[in-house]
Amino acid sequence: MRFQRIREFFRWFYRYRSLRLTPEGVRFLLLTLAVGVAALNTGNNLLYLLLAMMLSLIVMSGILSEQCLRHLVIRRWIPDRVFANSPTPVALSLTNRKPRLPSFSLRVLDVVEGKTVDRGIHVLHLPAGASVTQSYPILFPRRGRHRIEGIKVQTRFPFGLFIKVAHVPVSSDLVVYPALQPLPEGFLHDLAVLGHDQAVSRRGQGVGLYNLREYLPGDDSRMIHWKTSARQARLMVRETETEDLRQVTLALPTAIPAGGQRFFEPAVSLTASLAVFFQEQGFAISLLVGEQEILYGLGEEHLYHMLHVLALCAPTLAEGSASGIPEGFGMLGERTMRGEITLVVLPWPDPPMQRLAQGVSRVFHLWEMP
Amino acid sequence: MTLERAFPVSSILLAGVGFLGLVLTGEIPGGLVLLGLASLVASATQAMALAGERLARQIARLSSATWNVFLLAVFVFFGADLLLISQDILPAAVHFLILLMGIKLFHLRQRKDFLQLYAISFLELLAAAALTVDLWYAGVFIAYVFVAIWTLILYHLRNEAEEARAAVQAGKELHDPSPIARPVTAQFFWTTNGIAVGSFCLTMAIFFLIPRIGAGFFQRDRVDLIRTSGFSEKVDLGVIGAVKLDPTVVMRVELPDQKAPIPEGLYFRGAAYDTYDGRSWANRLATRRLLGRTPDGGFMVPPDQTQALPESASVRQEILIEALDTTVLFGASFVESLKGNFVVVQRDGMWGLYLPFPSSARFQYSVRSIPGRLLEADRVAPSFIYPAFIREHYFQLPDTSPRVAALAREVTSAAPTPYGRARAIEQHLRQSYQYSLDVGTSVSADPVEDFLFTRKTGYCEHYATAMVVMLRTLGIPARLVTGFLPGVWNDFGNYYTIRQQDAHAWVEVYFPRSGWVTFDPTPSVPAAAPSVVWQSIGKIVDAIRLRWDRYVVQYSFHDQMAVAKSLRDRSETVRSTVSDFVSTVTGGLAAARAWLVEWARAGGWVLEVGLAAGALVIGMLFAVILRRRGRRQQQLDPRTPQQVAAVQLYSRMLRILEARGLQKSPGATPLEFARQVAREWRDAAPFVRPLTDLYCQVRFGQASFLSEETPKVHDLLARLRAVRR
Secondary structure (H helix, E strand, O other): OHHHHHHHHHHHHOOOEEEEEOHHHHHHHHHHHHHHHHHHHHOOHHHHHHHHHHHHHHHHHHHHHHHHHOOEEEEEEOOOOEEOOOOEEEEEEEEEOOOOOOEEEEEEEEEEOOEEEEEEEEEEEEOOOOEEEEEEEEOOOOOEEEEEEEEEEEEOOOOOOEEEEEEEOOOEEEEEEOOOOOOOHHHHHHHHHHHHHOOOOOEEEEEEEEEEEEOOOOOOHHHEOHHHHHHHOOOEEEEEEOOOOOEEEEEEOOEEOOOOHHHHHHHHHHHHHHHHHHHHOOOEEEEEEOOEEEEEEOHHHHHHHHHHHHHHOOOEEOOOOOOOOOHHHHOHHHHHHOOOEEEEEEOOOOHHHHHHHOOOOEEEEHHHOO | OEHHHHHHHHHHHHHHHHHHHHHHOOOOOHHHHHHHHHHHHHHHHHHOOOOOOHHHHHHHOOOHHHHHHHHHHHHHHHHHHHHHHOOOHHHHHHHHHHHHHHHHHOOOOOHHHHHHHHHHHHHHHHHHHHHOOOOHHHHHHHHHHHHHHHHHHHHHHHHHHHHHHHHHHOOOOOOOOOHHHOEOOHHHHHHHHHHHHHHHHHHHHHHHHOOOOOOOOOOOOOOOOEOOOOOOOEEEOOOHHHHOOOOOEEEEEEOOOOOOOOOOOOOEEEEEEOEEOOOEEEOOOOOOEEOEEOOOOOEEOOOOOOOOOOOOOOEEEEEEEOOEOOOEEOEEOOEEEEEEOOOOOEEOOOOOEEOOOOOOOOEEEEEEEOOOOOOHHHHHOOOOOOOHHHHHHHOOOOOOOHHHHHHHHHHOOOOOOHHHHHHHHHHHHHHHOEEOOOOOOOOOOOHHHHHHHHHOEEOHHHHHHHHHHHHHHOOOOEEEEEEEOOOEEEOOOOEEEEEHHHEEEEEEEEEOOOEEEEEOOOOOOOOOOOOHHHHHHHHHHHHHHHHHHHHHHOOOHHHHHHHHHHHHHHHHHHHHHHHHHHHHHHHHHHHHHHHHHHHHHHHHHHHHHHHHHHHHHHHHHHHHHHHHHHHHHHHHOOOOHHHHHHHHHHHHHHHHHHHOOOOOOOOOOHHHHHHHHHHHOHHHHHHHHHHHHHHHHHHHHOOOOOOOHHHHHHHHHHHHHHOOO
């Protein structure tokens, strides 16, 4: 604990710095060395004077570049919703908190998974007390958890002999949702028909008339239909038909045999695209991903919850070419019978799953799709 | 002027400063100077877009092939220069650099062209350092530091702007307005100058700290030796006269222990002569011996066995001497010891000091001298019995006219003592003869007789020779000494500037107890008074030149050791002073305590009670004062202690977050900041939010901060500190 405190103290006291030479810096150092050797050989004090001048330039370069990098406050804003393979704008602000001294030639780099990525943010002059905000697009090729470990700020000021880099631990953790793909026209037509066929009228909250019946104690008095009550000479209440609450269940098995991984990502992407489509259509969506089940829900928050699960889902290796069927999958047929839309996305040929899928609304065989 | 326009101008200026350094060495042929100057002026007018730039533009439009031909011609010229014309690598390289600079000034297009120009200018400065050590180099160097800082910073900004522009065009970067297109602001100007000043100060600090361990190999003989007269083994009468109008500085002598010139005057002794053949002086005791070393590395001059033990205070001199064509080491009469960067020092039989060979460069050394003093016994003695050695060497006379001896007897007829006679002859020569450098062209058979009886004019050699001859005719041993008078005292540096024209000859007369005593029969001649202003300016410049030579050109390992030793001595002095002070204080406290104890013992129980009561009263007074101060503090700060505690805890939380890269901006409220933390560092949110809520409630909501909550708060802070980001 104590060592950790000491280490943190030094980290707080001295931010990580690195230094490397530019090509001009290499030549300058070689020339300095040559002058030093000449001065030592000849004992000429004027050569020592020139050597001292060159050494002082090196020292001044270090001091001024350090001043450029000190008291810089960097903030990064990443949108909460990031999709794979989709450029996402990230905002980065750089503030110079020095009261009098400007900073020059600042280049801001991201550190992602140990690699330095140049986003093209180059601030040539940042006056004292000034702030600059720039945005840049970021693209994640894969879904899942990502970590942007920090930011490196580098400068070559003042003489371009050295590149000094400051590592600022501004890390960001984010979950990248699966890439969305446009659904083909044929899909959309089939899905629209499916929804219509399986519509069932039920009593519930809504505006359409479902039934007129006699008033019972406890009924909402606002539901009394006065016209009918006047005709019938008794209190009649109006029952409404529930809004066309369409429900869809999306199912994606995760246990895969060896060799089936290559279809898993397209399957996840298709599942996510379906979820987005149905959410836009106002469906209540339930999601089955392997053993994990998300119950029906509506709205954007529910959608992003599902996307979060899809982002983090990982295939598990099944024994042989078939897999055991998760419990939730076994209920799919029942849901279909109840009038819900059930869609199964199969990344690979799985006979038990294929047999089960015969009782669902629609099965997508990824290995057959273009 | 925009920074973009200032950049080529400063680059050309940098080349110009380096070129100036070469020109001022005086080693560049006139044609090359003109060529270099023309190139600089033409390229500067082009860079500044001044009128008359048409020619420069026409030149700049020459094709690359043409420039390559020029370049080839320069290389051919370099080869010819090295093999046939200069036949020395350094001059040939310097000529080559100037021609290359001229070509490059009209070909400044790409980044590498500017870098090559900077390299050329630096090499020019380097070459100048090898060719000269004069004071003007300091001015050129300072100018170079300033211009180099400007140029390098502008070069860097320009490169960054060009790279950014290229990247924006390639779509790789986001646009940012370049500062290079903006005018030079006052802040940029003064900041850059401040950087230059800082760099210069750092340069001087590093210069003085770099250890001097160079062996001095491959050092170029860059200084022409100054021709002197009057210090060889044989000198003809009249040689000193040849240099009496030469203002060339020969040496500068500082008197570290004196702040004013010595009123009695000093004679900087060079060589002495004992044998006069009627036309020239020679030294029959020219055999040299090596001087022994002192413990501090100096050289001890053994006292002349014919001289009395010195009783007067020594005079310390720091002598910076030019490269002369003589091996003589000068010092005020009579040298006791000397110290310098010498391998060996020799002396002859008349205590003249010599190096084994002439120095090819300016050098410095320090001398300690004991002025000769005439003892009273010698002053009043009517006659002396001289040792055989003295009689053998210092009574020699050439065939001279009996008139000289007669004149000597006549002049000294009233003087009863040898000292009186010497003084009488000295006064007679001073008063009865006229000083003149214009001795005439006639060649006399006996210059002394000619001087004493015919011309009655002459200069120092004639006066001194006449006195020695006259004294020897009276049986008083004497010898001729050549050296330098002190010259002009420089108030600004507290040193003497000694020139060729200060070369002098005087007489040393032997007295058995006192040894050799200096006599000067030459009358002093008032010099023409120059303008006071110019004289002062000249002295200031000469003082700066001396400092430049002493502390830069001649700076050596010995100087570094001397500084280190001085610092060590000073730190020892400070340490002992502090130690003495502490001892004094503790001693005083111990004495006071002992007195109090004794007093208390003598006072008995009444005194003890009284003291206890007094202590109690003082304690109560302190308590009242502190309480009032606390109350006043509270009146100034209306916050309750709980609120203060909440602020402190919240501040600690902010410091922890700041160490993790999350800084609360001044405009953000505590809750806004807590939300920001939740977004950017989710793991810390469970600790930050409760702390923030507590802070807001206590600080702004007047809620109470119970003591039981303190451990909980500390625990939250500890867990926050432990979370890794």
